[in-house]
Amino acid sequence: MLLTIQHLSIHHQKDLRTLVQDLSLRIHTGDKVAIIGEEGNGKSSLLQLLLQEPAPDHLLVEGTIQRHFSAPVYLPQTLPKALAELSLNDYFFVDPDELDYDLVYRYADQLGFDSQRLSSLQSLDSLSGGETLKIQLIRALAGPADIFFLDEPSNDLDSLLWLEHFVATCPQAVVFVSHDEDFLNHTATKIIHLESLKRKQVAKTQVWQGNYPAYKEDRKQRYQKQKQQAQNERKEFEKTMDKHRRQKAQVRHSLINTHDATAGRLVAKKMKQVLGRERRFEQQRKELTQAPLDEEAIQLFFSNIQPLPAKKSLLKRGEFTLPTEEHLHAQDKIGIIGANGIGKSTLLKRIYQEMLIKTDIRPGYMPQQYQEMLPDLETPLQFLCPSGDQLQEQKALTHLAQLQFTRQEVHHAISDLSGGQQAKLLLLKLVLDQANLLLLDEPSRNFSPTSQPQIRQLFQQYPGAIIAVSHDRHFLRQVCDRVYRLTEAGLVPVDNF
Known part of the structure; x- marks a missing residue:
């Protein structure tokens, strides 16, 4: 036994909402426990709390967590600022006793990271997003560990199949947050689902002892069964109430039109019985099966987009390493x-900068590092409406509510939002700017598995052009017409993806 969690609840005191409600679970050696849920529902907070206490000041924790592990390893969602300025040499060789260097070099080779670079003076903050994740994985996996805590380990990684195999087969327990549906399908043996219902006023925490595909199917069937049962019970109850209302109307009519005292007493007694029965019916109404609650889906659409002519060429052969005879149309x-x-993000940024110069194109850009576009100290409302125009603010507030932002969250500093909420904010900016060309760097990376279908559909139905860097296999299959692999020689068409 590595973790015993009993009746754990986590409350966000600043936002006056519950993130985790009455969670009880035991985690054993070899378990692969996935924490899933919508953006901002507290997944990273729960992961960090399971790792260690105390909780941050803004969180109130009830219940107990008994930790029986001695060598936990934590991989955060983003590289800590304290490490960003380190060189690769310092990151790997300052504390040599901590690491098994046979494993360091083996994992570097398996992950496709040049092992000669491990002793270089290159700073960590100069690495690409995927490289940063790789070196953190190499260091984390090469140290002593009896349990891993991984926050979005599949983000930006080109070695997803390797990571899936490692997590699925390693002897240690792994507790992880992930939005990648394929990764969840192939790794998780237990599920913790954090839901926030009724405009984030009601927290619901579910535990599933099994894999993710089985959980999805069971959840779907339970939802449909409860929905059908609630409808059937309500239908039968309404039939009973219709009959009762007719009887009550008849007794009331008799009571009004009866002038004989003896008959009047009998009718009054009957009315008392009818009213007593009505009180019982009202109690039965409370005991009816309730229609199942579900989290509100994301509501966002690209509207009033003026797409460019379909045959208009945006990129021609030879531009930005585009292969011969290939064109990107509007x-x-x-x-x-x-x-x-290899330079995917750099290429995408170059294309964006070139498109900004063109007067007939309105490009929108979603970078991999959100801080490139999002000012940390501003609120979502200030970011979307810098002029302070009331009509614009009202429109923005409506959209933010449809993206499940609470009234409190729209006034938080952007730096306090989760990665998924920041992604939603950038996505909303693209919609409000009415861009007719989207340049997207890992656009689905921070959206929950339950939001992913809506996100893919949103981009699939987008009437303009999209150039997207992505490791998300679902996204590539559903959204993209063509896929290219960036190599040192340029972009090469990929037939099967």
């Missing part, structure tokens, strides 16, 4: 894949 949807560090 309504194409292109995916770009490739090894970490």
